[in-house]
């Protein structure tokens with residue numbers, strides 16, 4: 011009997027490990043998605059930065075055109091000066107030129123401000139570009155690592171399934187229906203088909219089993235189930251179930 015139980019315990023451990031590895035593998039596409047999203051976000055940041063820079067450049071062009079217009083006006087006003095007859099007209103024309111020159115000077119100040127802002131924005135843009143380039147490299151590296159991990163998990167699952175197959179064959183040789191019972195319970199009982207009972211308490215459902223049943227369990231002559239959760243039970247303190255290595259080396 012104890013050999014059956016030991017094989018079942020080992021099969022249970024193998025199945026739990028398969029579950030763990032498969033769960034970890036399921037996380038990988040999510041991780042890849044998250045990393046891809048990070049790259050997209052970085053690119054978006056770069057786009058909005060370029061848009062800001064373009065707005066500044068457009069403003070610069072607008073001010074430049076305004077300055078050109080005023081210069082044209084100043085030129086025309088200066089031309090007019092030569093054909094003016096009266097002092098009064100002459101003074102008025104000079105005043106107009108003064109005003110235009112004042113406007114031009116204000117626009118030139120504005121142009122300088124914009125050019126400075128463009129300078130700052132271009133420097134920042136280059137820094138952001140560098141940052142994003144570095145970030146992209148890091149993300150690509152991370153992706154590679156995640157994909158490499160996926161391969162490792164795949165081979166781990168393969169190994170565990172191979173191990174499972176061997177265990178199942180061993181169990182089938184001893185008791186054909188035991189494996190069916192185990193799988194039936196595993197499917198319906200949250201992946202746990204076999205549970206130790208320690209000090210009269212089932213360690214999976216945490217309910218006590220009657221003393222007489224517990225005594226029977228300690229004797230270990232028959233295959234027993236928990237009266238509450240229906241899982242296969244064994245006496246958890248039994249030394250024969252402590253060292254699982256024995257099964258693998260064939261001593262059991």
Ligand SMILES: [Zn+2]
Pocket residue numbers: 205212213214215216217236237238239240241
């Ligand atoms: Zn139980």
